[in-house]
Amino acid sequence: MDIYGQLFFNGLAIGLVYVMLCSGMVLIQSVNQIIFIAFGQFYTIGAFLTWIGVDKLNFPYFAALAFGVAISFILGALTYLLILRHIQFKQGKFLATLIASTGLMLVLQQGSLLVFGTLPQSIPPIFKGTLNFWGITANIDKMTVIAMGIIITLFLFFFYEKSRIGRGMRATSFSPEIAEMHGINTNLIFLVTLGVGTAMAGVAGGIIAPTYGIDPQMGASVVWTIMAMTMVGGPDSLLGALAGGLIVGQILSFGQFYIGGMVQVVLFVIIAIILFFKPNGLLGRGIDIGVE
Amino acid sequence: MLANKLSHNIKTISFFVTILILAIVPIIVKSPYYLDLIIVTIVYAVMAMTFIILLKTGLVSLGLAVFWGLGAYTSAILVMKLGLSFWIGLPAGAIVAGLFAFVLSPFLLKSGGITFLLLNAVLGLLFIVIIGNSTFLGMYTGINNIPEVDPIKLPFLPVIEFVSKIPYYYLGLILLIVIVLVVSAFNATKIGKAWTAIGLKPRLAESIGINVYRYRMYAFVLASAIAGLIGAFWAHYEGFIQPNGFNMWMTNYFQLYAILGGIGHGIAGPLLGAAIMKFFPEMIRFTQQLGNIITGVLLILLILFLPRGILSLFDKKRKFGEGFIFIRNWAKSSFTINRKEVKK
Numbered sequence: 212m213d214i215y216g217q218l219f220f221n222g223l224a225i226g227l228v229y230v231m232l233c234s235g236m237v238l239i240q241s242v243n244q245i246i247f248i249a250f251g252q253f254y255t256i257g258a259f260l261t262w263i264g265v266d267k268l269n270f271p272y273f274a275a276l277a278f279g280v281a282i283s284f285i286l287g288a289l290t291y292l293l294i295l296r297h298i299q300f301k302q303g304k305f306l307a308t309l310i311a312s313t314g315l316m317l318v319l320q321q322g323s324l325l326v327f328g329t330l331p332q333s334i335p336p337i338f339k340g341t342l343n344f345w346g347i348t349a350n351i352d353k354m355t356v357i358a359m360g361i362i363i364t365l366f367l368f369f370f371y372e373k374s375r376i377g378r379g380m381r382a383t384s385f386s387p388e389i390a391e392m393h394g395i396n397t398n399l400i401f402l403v404t405l406g407v408g409t410a411m412a413g414v415a416g417g418i419i420a421p422t423y424g425i426d427p428q429m430g431a432s433v434v435w436t437i438m439a440m441t442m443v444g445g446p447d448s449l450l451g452a453l454a455g456g457l458i459v460g461q462i463l464s465f466g467q468f469y470i471g472g473m474v475q476v477v478l479f480v481i482i483a484i485i486l487f488f489k490p491n492g493l494l495g496r497g498i499d500i501g502v503e
Numbered sequence: 504m505l506a507n508k509l510s511h512n513i514k515t516i517s518f519f520v521t522i523l524i525l526a527i528v529p530i531i532v533k534s535p536y537y538l539d540l541i542i543v544t545i546v547y548a549v550m551a552m553t554f555i556i557l558l559k560t561g562l563v564s565l566g567l568a569v570f571w572g573l574g575a576y577t578s579a580i581l582v583m584k585l586g587l588s589f590w591i592g593l594p595a596g597a598i599v600a601g602l603f604a605f606v607l608s609p610f611l612l613k614s615g616g617i618t619f620l621l622l623n624a625v626l627g628l629l630f631i632v633i634i635g636n637s638t639f640l641g642m643y644t645g646i647n648n649i650p651e652v653d654p655i656k657l658p659f660l661p662v663i664e665f666v667s668k669i670p671y672y673y674l675g676l677i678l679l680i681v682i683v684l685v686v687s688a689f690n691a692t693k694i695g696k697a698w699t700a701i702g703l704k705p706r707l708a709e710s711i712g713i714n715v716y717r718y719r720m721y722a723f724v725l726a727s728a729i730a731g732l733i734g735a736f737w738a739h740y741e742g743f744i745q746p747n748g749f750n751m752w753m754t755n756y757f758q759l760y761a762i763l764g765g766i767g768h769g770i771a772g773p774l775l776g777a778a779i780m781k782f783f784p785e786m787i788r789f790t791q792q793l794g795n796i797i798t799g800v801l802l803i804l805l806i807l808f809l810p811r812g813i814l815s816l817f818d819k820k821r822k823f824g825e826g827f828i829f830i831r832n833w834a835k836s837s838f839t840i841n842r843k844e845v846k847k
Contacts, residue, residue: 248755297807305563307806310762313755314802321795435751439628442621475632483625487610490618 216347224353226460227360233452235411241384241447242404245308251434252319257413258425259327265334276417283413288406331426352422445495538668544781545675549733551760551773553726560722566623569630570600572749574731575738593735600731608720634746645745765812
């Protein structure tokens, strides 16, 4: 029982980080209907800005986290204003946005290497010590990751389902034209969505910084895995992102213990099977990213 | 009629002139460093061509590098573990990649479009982790010391040894010419016409009796076989392969070369795009660390102001001054959140 509980606990912590990343990606995919592969770089940027805030500017941790999230939001909004706004409504938008985000990825990747240096970093844990309950040795730091993950995910769901802008997002993701006819400022919605999506990546980066350590390449390596995860739940469903992130977190945690490195093979085979039978994912509605 | 014939002749003549110019390149370029860049450019341009073949039928692939890697691994394994000659490994790479594509096509091409894209992306991830976890295929460190191409022994001629870059350059050039001829031949037949029709509107093509699935399968198998062929050449040219050399970013770069040159130009576009992306970072080497940033900014500017690629500058239909008007509109509308400005 002990070992199962421990594995579940570890899987939950990493799964909630994936949930935050996936829900940011899903927001961008479902509302803006583009594939935004520069997304991983915002994860790096959020993590390193938190590190700069704590290590260099001597902010308290949560102020540094807020600083990182705010900069991520602003960068995402600027991306929409300066680049995506001009290409995401055109014919062949899929390739255009793919190339534009590749260019952005190169700029942000090299820029973050220049600004933050090339070395892996870590910030001191916020809370030290461990708790023992039900036979689990729980690191309080990981419990903080879990608690903050739950709070932020709940906040995002509340924002998406209840707030005025969230309602606008859902309407826009259904059909931009009809949403516009009903008086929704779709341009503002696209802007806020991209900002919120990148801010989710930034907050995920900031949250893992004290527990798992950060390095400048982490964004580039994680982005395709996030895309695969969003496919499990559905590329356009926020609930699907929650399911996908948690399921993948558990598969990785248990699989790593029992079958080692082959767990990724199993994971991708499962994803391929799900996609073959349900091309829109488990909970997805199906997005039109203009491939054809 | 006459104009048609003339333009056809011009095309043929320019093809031969280009081959002649490319054939005398090693006489002018002595530095092995630049020859290496040119060979890499040829390989990447061929990969970008396969992307355009698929794009022509309305399929966007995120897994091209898988077939490239499959060809490379097939040839490397055949030569190193079974002791066969490179001249068997090269076609074997193409055949294995093509067969693999043929076997997978019922799964991948079932509903086309987004499913194809996502399943290809998963295939790309799966390829890396399978090879990374298999001791036979050399784990994540890959296969090193792949033997060079076997010397060609022809009667009455000196033996061609593959020791310097020059024979590799000519081998790459011959492969490129063969691939270009094969692709042009396909484009000229009924199959090529069907591809164009499917690319314009799959539903419409289906309604006039084109079997969309079958023609897409032809395109997919052809593109994969070409990727496998050039992959086998790549493995022996580089001398080492590792699974992360065939990751999704590589596929992404191939798309980039194709789009940079111009999607409308199936052969010249990829060559120009790959050449620019290979040589430009070398030219701006004095700015070492800023190189990637400049490349990225140029890509963004290109897609904003010249979305149909560099070769679209020479298209006849283009109006003069289009770009300037777009720049003015871009500057005007970038900093307003006004719902009237949404351009469809």
